[in-house]
Amino acid sequence: MKPAPFDYVAAGSLAEAVAALDQAGEDAKVLAGGQSLVPMLNMRLARPAVLVDINRARELDYIREVDGAVRIGATTRQRALERWAASRLPLVAEALRCVGHAAIRNRGTAVGSLAHADPASELPALLLCLDGGLVVRSARGERTIPAAELYVAPLTTSLAPGEVAVEARLARPPEDAGWGFAEVARRHGDFALVGSAAILRLDASARVALARLAFFGVGGTPARGAAAEAALTGQLPTPALIADAARAAAAALRPDDDLHATADYRRRVAAVLAERTLGAALARCARA
């Protein structure tokens, strides 16, 4: 199981990477941590003519907070983000602990996982849950793709040929908001069968001021639980209402049958996980 031959460009900067991608055309792939791309190369599921390695573009290794948003550079390792987030953004740290294993996260990048767009992976759903986006650059310039417009199909994003993802942006939830994260996987570190992430914030009268719910492993792309968000916003979040909202959100999902689980099973588990993550988020809400 060895990759087909390819040409290799070690870009020393983002500008070099953009130029190399512009020159290489459609048959080029960006190599960051390689924890998703290299297996695909080894299995020859991907056969790019050129690999543009961005690991030596040092300016892409950063985590910054700007105006309430967390900005994560394209070569920032998942492990570095996990350590950073442990005290500052625990939802992200909790989700990252479910991404592969420590040895995978030592190389794998957060932005690479977002751009790889595996529908069963955790980080794309967090991008939805945290109203995030991906900053991409090409020879034509830079643009920011909101999470809702990023995911098109399994392993397919709306990035155009020649574009490289340079930064992920996550909106930091308000300080008094609570969070929840849960997934069901056959074994720790495996891809999830179904997972869910939630954010809740209460107003001074203990009604829901902000609700965000996202799912992964429930179809070709990560999905927002819009029905639950609408059902909860402005209401008193009683256990019964949370259960109803979770069921409504799960009912709107269109998961696939596969070797690991039926669509019906996934929808049922999604309802359970949505109820748990919304419940956990509520329990973590700071009382006004």
Add this chain to the structure above:
Amino acid sequence: MRRTVRVKVNGTEHERSVEPRTSLADLLRDDLDLTGTHVGCEHGVCGACTVLLDGEPVRSCLMLAVQAEGAAIMTIEGLAPEDGLHPIQEAFRARHGLQCGFCTPGIILTVHAFLRDNPSPTPEEIREAIAGNLCRCTGYHFIVEAIAAAADAQRQGGAGP
């Protein structure tokens, strides 16, 4: 088109010419004759090929040799002192922490970094730490005991190598 890669492995500098598609695991095994690094699944699942890249465990099957340019790699051959075994290896031998041995180099290097970061782990933490290393003999029970014994030995023996 072949590339020249310079890499320090177990303290020794090497320079080799490789194809860009050559994995770090294949460079270690085929070009440097360091066959202690085992290759199992070649897609990052089994953990047999784990080596330390600048001190941190990584899958050498998921890294291209050309990407290791300028890096310091440690393989299982670099762990033991000249005159014996490393305390982790000693604990695996004493506690029967291996059967066929195929997964052992990857587990021992994973554990080497793990115990550096967490010198007094709980059994649950040990199990999570080696969750990315598959033992198909399914000898996990003794492996976990061996790791706990290694942690004890390293704590008593000071910081360890």
